[in-house]
Amino acid sequence: MCVTCGCSDDGEIKITNLETDEAEHNHTHTLPDGTVITHSHSHDTHIEAPQIHAKIHNTTISLEQDILAKNNLLAAQNRGWFKGRNILALNLMSSPGAGKTTLLTRTINDLKQQLSISVIEGDQETANDAKKIKETGSKVIQINTGTGCHLDASMIERGLQQLNPPLNSVVMIENVGNLVCPALFDLGEQAKVVILSVTEGEDKPLKYPHIFRASDIMILTKIDLLPYLQFDVQKCIEYAKEVNPKIQIFQVSATTGAGLENWYAWLSASL
Structure with missing residues (x-):
């Protein structure tokens, strides 16, 4: 969520190369505690981040970030x-x-x-x-x-x-x-x-x-x-x-x- 201007999260961002028609988009995981994690991948690459899941799970996170900084x-x-x-x-x-x-x-x-x-x-x-x-x-x-x-x-x-x-x-x-x-x-x-x-x-x-x-x-x-x-x-x-x-x-x-x-x-x- 962009707290600066109020727009939505990055889960819907998609980048398309018009020469190759290849698209990269963001992928969102929602953990059992409601925490949302977003990362990007292309059509042939899906990068899992279990270490991030483990770190964030059951941890209180402050969502207030200095987005502009x-x-x-x-x-x-x-x-x-x-x-x-x-x-x-x-x-x-x-x-x-x-x-x-x-x-x-x-x-x-x-x-x-x-x-x-x-x-x-x-x-x-x-x-x-x-x-x-x-x-x-x-x-x-x-x-x-x-x-x-x-x-x-x-x-x-x-x-x-x-x-x-x-x-x-x-x-x-x-x-x-x-x-x-x-x-x-x-x-x-x-x-x-x-x-x-x-x-x-x-x-x-x-x-x-x-x-x-x-x-x-x-x-x-x-x-x-x-x-x-x-x-x-x-x-x-x-x-x-x-x-x-x-x-x-x-x-x-x-x-x-x-x-x-x-x-x-x-x-x-x-x-």
Whole structure:
């Protein structure tokens, strides 16, 4: 159980390699005294842990853990892993339907001759978005969180073992669609990117300030729809700057390509 944000336990987490269709998932044991133990295994490996069972059985366990501290430790390890391989890792966050996957596929297709981009896809269920990424020819791993509402550093560590991105490349991490919990969990990324579509309302930075305050980049998507909407771009930018004066903002349309050159220039300069 994630006591920080209230999401479910890790028993439903599943990591799928889209190239091999091999899946790793968590397995849960419930002991007679009600203690729950979770460990992971792949389709051909089931690691029993009798010593853990013996240690925990008939023992009182405090379930209150500093989840963020543990996550931050793993995130620091991930960050070192990325740095040692000169990999630019970005954590893409947004509400559902803001256009993360569409922006990702357009970015990969437009830059495939210049940058090697691998993707970690996060969703509660299905591999639908990962399949779209796979069609671009990019390496992709799907992480399904079950009832969980965000990715964490441990999931990224496990996903990277299967993704195996090349040196001097980019790893895009598409987080679960949610404007709250993903902002709390460092994944080891170099930068957080919050994506906001013009169909959502210009006051989102004020309603969900933490994610905008935690982000380095804000990408305003679907700007091709502005003629059909009552969305005040300038107010949205002002609200974002009010919450985070240092945030860098790009206005783009993944459909028409408008504004993408600035986003691409930032990517190339950041690697």
